[in-house]
Amino acid sequence: MKHQKIFLLLSLLFLFSFNEIKIKDSLVKAQIGKMPIFSNVVYTGNDDIYKNNPLKSDEFYTPILQGCYPDPAITRKGDDYYMVCSSFAMFPGVPIFHSKDLVNWTDLGGVLNKVSEFNPHDTGISQGVYAPGITYNPHNDTFYMIVTAFTGGMGNIIVKTKDPMKGWGSPIKLDFNGIDPCIFFDDNGKGYIVHNDAPDKGKELYEGHRVIKVWEYDLANDKVIPGSDKIIVDGGVDLSKKPIWIEAPHLYKKDGRYYLMCAEGGTGDNHSEVVFVSDSPKGPFKPASNNPILTQRYFPQDRPEKVDWAGHADLVLGPDNKYYGVFLGIRPNDKNRVNMGRETFMLPVDWSGVFPVFENGLVPLKPKMKMPNGVIENKTGKDGFFPNGNFTFTENFTSEKLDYRWIGLRGPRENFISVTKSGLEIKPFAVNIKEVKPTSTLFYRQQHNNFSFTSTLDYKPSSEKDLAGIVCMQSERFNYVFGITKKGKDTYIILERTEKGESKVIASAKIEINKNIRLQVKATGDSYQFSYALNGVDFENLGGSVSGDILSTNVAGGFTGALVGLYATSTNDAYAE
Template sequence: MNKKTALSVFHVLYLLAFLSISGSSCQTQSKDGVPKFATDSLVAHFDYFTYKGDDDFYKDNPLPGDDYYYNPILPGWYSDPSICTNGNDYFLVTSNFSYYPGVPIFHSTDMLNWKQIGSILDTPSKLPLDGQRVSEGIFAPAISYNPNNKTYYMITTNIRRGNFFVKTKDPFGEWSEPVWLPDIHGIDPSFFFDDNGKAYIVNNDEPDGGSTYSGHRAIRIRQFDVATDKTFGPSIMLVNGGVNLAEKPIWIEGPHMYKINGKYYLMCAEGGTSVNHSEVIFNGNSPMGKFIPWPENPILTQRDLDPRRPLPITCAGHADLVQKDNGQWWSVFLACRPINDKFENLGRETFMMPVRWSIDGFPYITKGDEVIPRIIRMDGVKRDSTTTFGNFEKNDDFNSEKLGQEWMTLRGPAEDLYSLTANPGFLTLKCADVTSSELKTPAFVTRRLQHHQFESTTSVYFKPYSKSESAGLLLFKDEGHQYFLALGRLKDNSETISLRKIKRGGEVEILASHPLKLGEGATKLKVVSDGTHFNFYYAPAGSSWKLLASNIDAYYLSTANAHGFTGTTIGLYATNKFD
């Protein structure tokens, strides 16, 4: 029995198991060869989803050996990376903002081959995001390992709720419920566990006496009691403004503290997260200060390079350091790969580079006008077959009972809006009474864009019965910047395939449309990107691909245009609230 034939067999099960999601009576009549559920009102059934990266850089620049890797090591908007080790295993986390689940965690035993092992904030109680915009939510998670109690800690900011941490003995398993930190204000907290058993939290906050100019911030420290999970003692300012207060530096943030060869190092981001982003370093003789900046700061930036250079990497900063088991120090940090200094659709990605040491004992990543390399060798390590970088293809036939780890929803688990078991082999989405422009949880299951040039396809059974019902592929930057390749009805009630440009406030512009009889079979949908423009295709049941709209500007979804902290995602979407 093939997949399509089996669907009719499972129709009764679907009625029982998914009636609460469909919210309507199902249509049981259908034409030969069409699954009976294909005409269910208010429900869309997606057969598969494919994503294929096709960037020219990777095709034109093959890796010279199996001990080389491409930067970024985690492409797509895996921003604000943080890393730790227990001596044998390495764990890396990144921001998720208002996507669910929160804080993806990756594992490696060699730092070249990474695999996502889950998401740390994987229940609504750990991730309250109601009413938060896409670029709000979870900022800058920092992961640390405390060898004194063999416990892993992840500390972060929920921008509407405050600072908190979770912990575990087993990072492959469950993490604790949040422990909120009412005495830690500002953003970007990070733990430091000293080898004498003492613990501290460093964070971005207001300077003593308050800010005196826009972007004037400080780095503060407070002691932490591991036994009670509480802070104690005064909040002490370690850095006022940045490296040189006289120059009015802005947005000192993302602090991490290290003890190396008996010396304490404080590393921070400075200059904001755009093209002036940088990383700076200080050292001192005690965690409580005084910290002296390195005279050769910054230790990482690309801000002084010609923006017209080929294949630019920009916005580099927000770094973390880790020492490998061979003694070598490495860094992870965020950066962008814009096209023509404007197409930043991939957002801020995770890069990795070796660390060098100055004669006077400071670590640095780049120096002067050095360019961040796109290809790097890691001696003594071999690349395996499941790399996270370069061109790759991901296909999901929805045969699992659980979404893969690359998939996300907005602001909550959305488990009442989708099902993988109502019709096995299909992702079934309810046409929810929520749109992707609202600060709620829509019926939207999505993944990151990880390449400028890509192709993505799906196949969907969908029969709209009113002008408000739509389903299809959604390219999503934020609440007010989206492209929706939609099956639905126009205002004259005619069935159609259309490309809709979604603007601020939920305003919709129809960029292209074509009459299309729906409900008589699966309709295929496809988006192809060349990095600066999108082409949108469809294929009616039993037909070949047809072009609906070409040369649609990708800049509309770029951070350079829409702003915000995330990149673009692409996914499957259904709504019953479309004008």
């Protein structure tokens, strides 16, 4: 009898524990079910400049990389071209592209894609990593990517690979200060690094006074040779005129002489590209008499189809044995604000004389150019090549390998996303978009002044701390949040504007979601509209037309362009009113 009682008691305890586990499991599944799932994202660009300038069969558009892809650097091995850009706190770091003809480019993702080796988790959006250089060394059949990292005490680092298609080695920390490094290999195999730095202590003459330094590089041990550094440019082309921000240096060798090409004038309205020549990589360097060789600073501010801020360039020999230059520039909107950020442009370069000159680089830049001789077809936006001009990008999240255009901020996207049968599920971090931490937001660069970004969202928030939707972001201190949250027992859609870190809900509406909701942000120049559709078709505007001022570098500052993101958080502080 005693044994029967014990058996009965144990059975009851087992049943209770089993049911408790089932209840907990159900609660966990219920919680998982409440995670936001995004599907059917459509980005459409519709800029007048492309409508007004249709392409002929032998033409392509510049910028070649639209949106925030600044500070381009380029190299060549045989028929293969590789180009890298700045990424700041976006992840992965240093976007890299491949081409066979300088027209059609394939996105290879990011060079710095291991968070254990590059971790910008605590940096502002305009820090992280920027101004890379990329160089192929034929003497050891190795590619080198060198860059300045503003995170984790890394400073200037270099990574290597035999094949950029197969990934890169671990970062090697280099022992010098300054920014904008680039590595050069001479005909005899000897290596040199040039970079921007401050003048020697006590020798700074004015605000913005910088110098260019050169170091000899030890290829066997991957380090600069101590004591080999030398200032090769002081201030810029003409120190008596107090030039500012000589930076982004690149060394080249042609016809036995050494050419140093740099940006000068700062990255705004006065930006330009200048060049120097020497008989030695360590100088002395003499400036060209016709500097600058590229700039847009001389023209009326109200010119049509304006491209501005041109500079920060690199040169490469094209497939037609002619030189081409890649450089950054901006295309402001109707209010002369820079929302897309600095983009990557291209021009042919005439190097038939002593110095290289960007063809049409000293007249207002045009939106298209001739393809290099021998290039048969412009395939941009087709067959896996990066799109160009006006285009529509549709993402249904049906492929396990997500398009590289989707990026994280301060950390990998893989930390918070999973592809399900229903779409892309985002696991909300306990982090707000306004914090300087990795956020659970999948970002896409704004690539047009006139665009729409629409997504279908399946989501039922549990509390006012839960929010999911779309964010338009210039930085952690300047952004719009457009999302679904809770107030009491009711579901609300809200639009919040954050300027200088101060947030205000500018509109909210009580809604009932039966299945899912479609969210849309649409920009016409500086005018942004946020809308939602409960039946999937009929969009209702929330908050009217709002200014894109806070999404511009003019107002927000920094070096990035606007990002549009699929956002989720479990620490929402934007409450419905």
